[in-house]
Amino acid sequence: TSSFASAAIVEHSFHVKNLTVNRLCRNQVITAVNGSLPGPTLRVKEGDTLVVHVFNKSPYNLTIHWHGILQLFSGWADGPEYVTQCPIRPGQSYSYRFNVTRQEGTLWWHAHSQWLRATVYGALIIRPRSGRSYPFPKPHREVPILLGEWWNDNVVDVENQATATGAPPIDSNAFTINGWPGDLYPCSSRHTYRLQVVHGKTYLLRIINAALNNQLFFKIANHEMTVVGVDASYTNPYITDVVVVAPGQTVDALLTADQTPGRYYMAANPYVSLAGVAAVNGTTTGIIVYEGTTASRPIMPVLPAFNDTPTAHKFFSNITGLVSSPFWTGVPRQIDEHMFVTVGANLVACDAPGNASCQGPFGLKLAASMNNASFQLPTKLSMLEAFFRNVDGIYTTDFPDTPPLQFDYTNASNSFNQALLITTKSTKVKKVKFNATVQVVLQNTALLGVESHPIHLHGFNFHVLAQGFGNYNPAIVAENFNLVNPQERNTIAVPVGGWAVIRFRANNPGVWFIHCHLDVHLPWGLATAFVVENGPTPETSLPPPPLDFPKC
Numbered sequence: 001t002s003s004f005a006s007a008a009i010v011e012h013s014f015h016v017k018n019l020t021v022n023r024l025c026r027n028q029v030i031t032a033v034n035g036s037l038p039g040p041t042l043r044v045k046e047g048d049t050l051v052v053h054v055f056n057k058s059p060y061n062l063t064i065h066w067h068g069i070l071q072l073f074s075g076w077a078d079g080p081e082y083v084t085q086c087p088i089r090p091g092q093s094y095s096y097r098f099n100v101t102r103q104e105g106t107l108w109w110h111a112h113s114q115w116l117r118a119t120v121y122g123a124l125i126i127r128p129r130s131g132r133s134y135p136f137p138k139p140h141r142e143v144p145i146l147l148g149e150w151w152n153d154n155v156v157d158v159e160n161q162a163t164a165t166g167a168p169p170i171d172s173n174a175f176t177i178n179g180w181p182g183d184l185y186p187c188s189s190r191h192t193y194r195l196q197v198v199h200g201k202t203y204l205l206r207i208i209n210a211a212l213n214n215q216l217f218f219k220i221a222n223h224e225m226t227v228v229g230v231d232a233s234y235t236n237p238y239i240t241d242v243v244v245v246a247p248g249q250t251v252d253a254l255l256t257a258d259q260t261p262g263r264y265y266m267a268a269n270p271y272v273s274l275a276g277v278a279a280v281n282g283t284t285t286g287i288i289v290y291e292g293t294t295a296s297r298p299i300m301p302v303l304p305a306f307n308d309t310p311t312a313h314k315f316f317s318n319i320t321g322l323v324s325s326p327f328w329t330g331v332p333r334q335i336d337e338h339m340f341v342t343v344g345a346n347l348v349a350c351d352a353p354g355n356a357s358c359q360g361p362f363g364l365k366l367a368a369s370m371n372n373a374s375f376q377l378p379t380k381l382s383m384l385e386a387f388f389r390n391v392d393g394i395y396t397t398d399f400p401d402t403p404p405l406q407f408d409y410t411n412a413s414n415s416f417n418q419a420l421l422i423t424t425k426s427t428k429v430k431k432v433k434f435n436a437t438v439q440v441v442l443q444n445t446a447l448l449g450v451e452s453h454p455i456h457l458h459g460f461n462f463h464v465l466a467q468g469f470g471n472y473n474p475a476i477v478a479e480n481f482n483l484v485n486p487q488e489r490n491t492i493a494v495p496v497g498g499w500a501v502i503r504f505r506a507n508n509p510g511v512w513f514i515h516c517h518l519d520v521h522l523p524w525g526l527a528t529a530f531v532v533e534n535g536p537t538p539e540t541s542l543p544p545p546p547l548d549f550p551k552c
């Protein structure tokens with residue numbers, strides 16, 4: 001048929017190298033793709049095959065992850081280091097090849113090794129295949145808006161310092177829009193993103209939060225936006241003056257240039273989830289310039305305060321999925337696997353007590369966990385290869401379905417119960433049958449601080465059935481699940497001091513990482529993986545790895 005005849009192979013080469021760039025009044029060596037920050041925007045149509053040849057000319061081990069791509073039967077291309085593949089060593093290359101099907105909208109790609117994603121990232125845009133159109137009026141132009149985070153340091157050193165000492169990492173020095181800090185930061189008036197618009201036209205903003213450790217509020221002075229998609233999944237139109245994006249998430253929003261011609265700031269600053277701590281790293285800005293207007297001082301939006309949880313919650317909980325989307329799957333009603341998973345920061349014993357590795361609270365090291373299992377990546381073989389070749393000793397399948405103690409968010413003595421506060425390191429995964437339906441209640445713990453964790457699941461979209469604050473109470477909540485038109489996502493910002501319920505069908509064999517997308521929490525262990533068994537037929541099983549698959 002014509003729609004299949006139009007499917008194309010879209011091929012790119014990524015040359016990953018160190019280079020020097022100037023930001024915030026100084027030069028800094030960074031690792032980047034094809035010499036640009038952010039890296040190239042990849043554009044495909046739904047149904048296309050994407051092939052990206054990655055040449056690692058950087059001094060670091062490297063992998064690339066295609067964040068939010070379903071990777072149906074192509075787990076070898078997913079990318080998280082030591083989960084689905086061993087790293088591409090300096091001087092080596094690997095070609096990622098996968099079909100982009102059953103999803104449209106905005107996704108992105110990023111390094112999935114150490115903190116390299118701070119500078120190794122870019123947009124991945126999926127448009128409808130020929131013969132199909134958007135479920136909203138065709139925009140005049142489409143504009144990627146990549147929100148990022150910048151350090152005046154080598155980011156790998158920043159991460160290593162945090163993991164070695166067990167203390168929190170140093171704060172970033174700026175947030176960025178399309179790689180630029182914007183003119184509220186020193187030496188940055190030329191380092192400001194500008195978007196030219198024509199009065200009366202509508203623009204599709206493809207907003208991506210690529211920041212490492214911060215959720216962000218995004219606003220445009222005097223303009224409203226209409227959200228039409230999140231995480232490459234269509235939503236019912238939702239009109240708002242502020243967009244909230246957690247690291248890993250994306251928002252597609254229509255912007256109509258319908259105000260008095262002039263200049264308006266777009267701006268983003270953190271929705272800080274650590275209670276009581278204001279951000280020190282400022283506000284990033286870009287400038288919307290109506291065509292034909294002369295230079296004038298742009299109008300600045302009033303951004304929500306760093307602790308404005310009601311505004312964040314309103315945005316996150318009001319979005320609903322578009323049932324008329326061609327990719328809508330419906331919510332599975334029957335649940336095969338029920339899980340209750342605590343997510344949060346913990347403490348762990350020092351590697352060598354009394355030395356530099358002991359700078360966390362109580363002379364211990366900061367760690368994080370799911371159900372008190374602090375996830376450690378294997379180093380000898382990727383988990384996916386271990387799964388495919390039946391190799392023992394790389395991971396264990398005893399990830400607990402519930403926490404070791406009944407968790408009570410409101411009870412301080414429970415919070416300081418050692419059984420919850422102190423965690424141990426392991427590589428425990430949850431094994432599920434092909435096509436099993438899985439429901440996970442994610443509960444923030446707040447043992448060391450009241451935080452919101454953006455939990456990202458590789459390989460699947462999930463429905464968000466409910467979210468709220470305090471203790472999850474199954475008796476009250478189940479009646480309030482949205483089973484009709486819940487939003488579909490790959491990353492859920494579990495509310496500050498609260499919980500969220502997600503549900504998905506494990507229809508893709510392989511090993512699928514689930515983890516906090518705050519990069520500081522990933523090496524601390526806030527992760528696990530789903531090992532989804534092969535289905536009954538060759539068509540429902542994971543095919544063998546490609547020939548150039550990196551060796552450990």
Ligand code: C2O
Pocket residue numbers: 065067080110112248456458513515517
């Ligand atoms: Cu965008 Cu496992 O990450």
